[in-house]
Amino acid sequence: MIVYGTKIKSDIDFPLELSHETASRYEVELSSRVPDTLKRTITCGFPLYLAHGRKVYLYSDREFDGSEAGQPWCYEVKDIVRFYWRGGERTIYYRLDEKGDADMLSFWLIHLLLPLYMTLENMYDFLHAGGVEVEGKSIFFIAPSMGGKSTMTDYFINQGHTLISDDKVPTFIENGKFMAVGSHPYHRPYRKFEELGYRVEKFTRLFKPIHAFYALEGVKGDADITIEEIKGFAKFDALLPNYLYMFSYLRPKRLKYLSSMLNSIKVFQVQVPWDMERLGEVHDMICKHNKEIN
Template sequence: MGKKMIVYGTKIISDIDLPLDLTYDTQVRYTLELSSNVPEVLQSAITCGFSFYWAHGRDVYLYSDREFNGSDIGQPWCYEVEGVVRFYWIGGERTIYYKLDEEGSAGLLGFWLIHLLLPLYFTLEGMYDFLHAGAVEVEGKPILFIAPSMGGKSTMTDYFIKQGHTLVSDDKVATFIDNGKFMAVGSHPYHRPYRKFEELGYRVENFMREFKTIHVFYELEAAAEDATVIIDEINGFEKFNTLLPNYLYMFSYLKPKRLKYLSQMLNSIRVFRVQVPWDMERLAEVHEALCQHSKGVV
């Protein structure tokens, strides 16, 4: 067998060694197996599918044996990254199978498994709810940065990491409820400050190893280079509208559950908008303002 690794609070026992260092000790919620022994009956059960999205320069497809309107126990699934790899699993089971294609490699398998397949799998299996956010710790408490694409959350996350803050997640934050509290799960100890295709980025030694209560959300809003750093609280329905677009995989069959989950989350976690001067030289100022502000949030 290959190395054991922990990703999104899940111990993965694999039959292939991935060229990534995922051997750190952290809190574990689930266990999965990653296997190349794809059952023939599972492959033959796949009968229909659709183009899912385009990502990292490749077409991605999702297949099953039925029209997509939910995820059931025993349902066969296949997630195909054209030319690279096909992942298979059965709903309710905890083994993910893979089959490398002509362009496939251990490196590409690791990237697609960790960065894209697992968040989808955990969502379809009802194990986590994901938010599209960068996240770090300030004095041991997770704070989450949300922003539109190219809105600065990766840059902000990277700056905080380089100031010694603990990384929670580079891009996708897994969450779950524990005794009424909304918990953040560390994703993996890699960060992509610059979005190069099919790379997880550089390894971060200071990585969150326990599940922790989400402390606060910050929506980053680009402002003029000479603007003042302003932090204002978002309230009411605007708070909901701010977070909803950052909820990953809002499948129609999950929508009622998702809306309830998000409403409960926002009843217990405050959300603030940060006007961020669009000037890299002023990141230190923004960093200081956010650190001081987050310490005062109760």
């Protein structure tokens, strides 16, 4: 299977229909044969976050101030699964716990572990956004939690647009351009716990330059729909909260990356009425607007 532009070779069958025809940049092996020496080197850790009703922990053998070659890591989802790897290597090991199964492994690996692993391994910079193609151009919706990003992405998908990402967008620089990588061909508009959602038939196959960001702002149901460019430092403020995994040791590099990105890509604020029946108007305005962006 290919997710986040990465071929995953696994010793377990995934209960998902994942694309095998998309472009890839990396290859990672997933193995259940956790080396005992790797488990023994894990000596310290901390609670990482609470996600999908589960406690998640991150462990290593040293104070967390970076990721080095050979450094051991363990990502634990309490009672479900533990993932292990060494810095600089392209094998991820897993051990299912008492409540874990292939479905749980699939969800936690794809939705949360891989983006974290790929960040620590300096493979991609991730943005929290929904992304689609509009006439071949990659656009991304950003919004605060419960701000309509998933609803907007879902509407565009249902109008026949190609999905790029449901939630987490891997990015990298190629020939001076900021490129977006397709995440996986599943979309969960209503954010049900521990579920990737429904499979989307039209899923991006190639890496494409990021064309524009649309920051969604909810307004009253009878308000006008407006699209205005965000300029200056305000565009930085709009995108920074949507930059995933801003660990302290990564912060200088990531602020530089984001600044460079925003020097070349425009950000627009869209006022979206809180009225589902008006989503068609918003869709049409964004599509029309997207054609006019240089």
